[in-house]
Amino acid sequence: MNLQANKSNLKVSIVVSDLSSAGAGRWGGGSVRSFLLAQALQKLNYEVEILGFVFGEAAVFPQSEIQIHQFIGHNYPKFLGSAAELLKRIDGDIIYAMRPKPTTLGLSLWKKFRTRRPVILDIDDWELSWYGGEEWQYRPSWKQLYRDIFKPDGALRNPDHPLYLKFVERIAPKADAVTIHTKFLQERFGGVYIPNGKDTDLFNPINYDAAESRAFYGLSNYRVLMFPGAPRPYKGVEDILTALDILNEPDLRLVIVGGSPYDDYDAQLMEKWGRWIIKLPKSPPTQMPKIVAAAHIIVVPQRNTPAALAQFPLKLTDGMAMAKPILATKVGDIPEIVGETAFLVEPACPEEMALQIKSIFADWDAASDRGRQARIRCIEAYSISAMATTLESVIASL
Incomplete structure (x- = not known):
């Protein structure tokens, strides 16, 4: 792909793990990292779409030039169907994955493997910090492992279970570029520092x-x-x-x-x-x-x-x-x-x-x-x- 082409002809697909009212869809999305990046890309004359799953209550988004595509989130195995729908819908020349999660970077790298489209990974949070960080371990008994896999509400049916998060963090370097917004994350993951911006015309x-x-x-x-x-x-x-x-x-x-x-x-x-x-x-x-x-x-x-x-x-x-x-x-x-x-x-x-x-x-x-x-x-x-x-x-x- 020739990135020197006219930017107005290029499209960026931003992949978000959760577009619900408790996720990136809160407050109509406007002050959330994925939407701030979308606004910055629009300033550069890129066409932008945001794609993501809805785990829980659907968010209401104000009308804008940003295309938003929502897919019902499920636990495994039904999640595979939703993931296939999202992958089919991604048509950007560049894929921008929000956070190193199976539901974002995992799917984006799969799309890259199939289409050769470059993937940028943005990291605006350390997901494993919510589970104890480096100290977190998954060491179930055989009985617990069976429950986690086969029970309808089993823990390992969650597409973003910390076991999967840990694995996806390790493959973060597979992205073609990484952007982060704090020095703490830069020390952990590397990448280019892009702090969150504010619409200073609106906030005047x-x-x-x-x-x-x-x-x-x-x-x-x-x-x-x-x-x-x-x-x-x-x-x-x-x-x-x-x-x-x-x-x-x-x-x-x-x-x-x-x-x-x-x-x-x-x-x-x-x-x-x-x-x-x-x-x-x-x-x-x-x-x-x-x-x-x-x-x-x-x-x-x-x-x-x-x-x-x-x-x-x-x-x-x-x-x-x-x-x-x-x-x-x-x-x-x-x-x-x-x-x-x-x-x-x-x-x-x-x-x-x-x-x-x-x-x-x-x-x-x-x-x-x-x-x-x-x-x-x-x-x-x-x-x-x-x-x-x-x-x-x-x-x-x-």
Whole structure:
């Protein structure tokens, strides 16, 4: 294939493991890595399609130029039928597999074997970290192995069981190129560093009035700390809530946008810290700038865990693009991403967070100036355009 051909004639097929409302389809897909890469590819004048399985509730996607093809996800053996349908539908000149999983890289490499189309692998999470990382072992008894294979809900019927994930991680070098979004993942897998970009035209504070946004969402009476994402234990929301306990100032609130699609963790937080929490419903990506505009401070209190180290918190660029003061922890790539434009504290340290919150509000003009500097930094290094520039060189290398 001649990649020097007119780019407008070339198509990229992005293969995603889970396009459900709890997977890459959450929030309409707009802020998820696969959709950010799709936007960057569109900037380069490639035609883009996203293909993936739906394990669970189907997501609703807004109309766009990106073609989306969904296939019902099943456990083995029915999964083989769904996989055959997806493979038949892939018609891109380049295949872009999201994460080293059987449902993505495994199928993409099979398509490469049959068609010789190049495969790029993107790694935006360390899948095995959810199972204990390198320590995970599968050592069943013969009886358990039989159950895992032959019972209708047997563990090995899951197409992305960690046993299969471990194998697919080993064949990741079979991809023609690898892209990653954190230095932690780069050290583990190699590849080209492409941090998540933000649509800085959509996320532009000049188009929104903070006071009007707060009034619209019923937040006018509060100083708003905002966590625009899905809470999980490693994301440190409990530390911020403990900091609010320490401060005990009645007009402070933590606004959580969207909540967790994974489990009942939200309910656990509400039960213990409900007096500090305001929940806003899941909203389409185009509405997020208006929501973020209502914040005084964006909080990104990641804890120092393998799961956190492997991720690029999209909440950072939400806040940076909207010129908001950001309170974050010194975890992973966060200090490098924000530079001198955010307020950084040690992870899992509510006392330090409480002091920093107090300090931010005590000198609001200085905090706001840092927010403006953060937007400049975001445009230069963490925009969709910046993403596209690096992606272009990756594709040229094929």
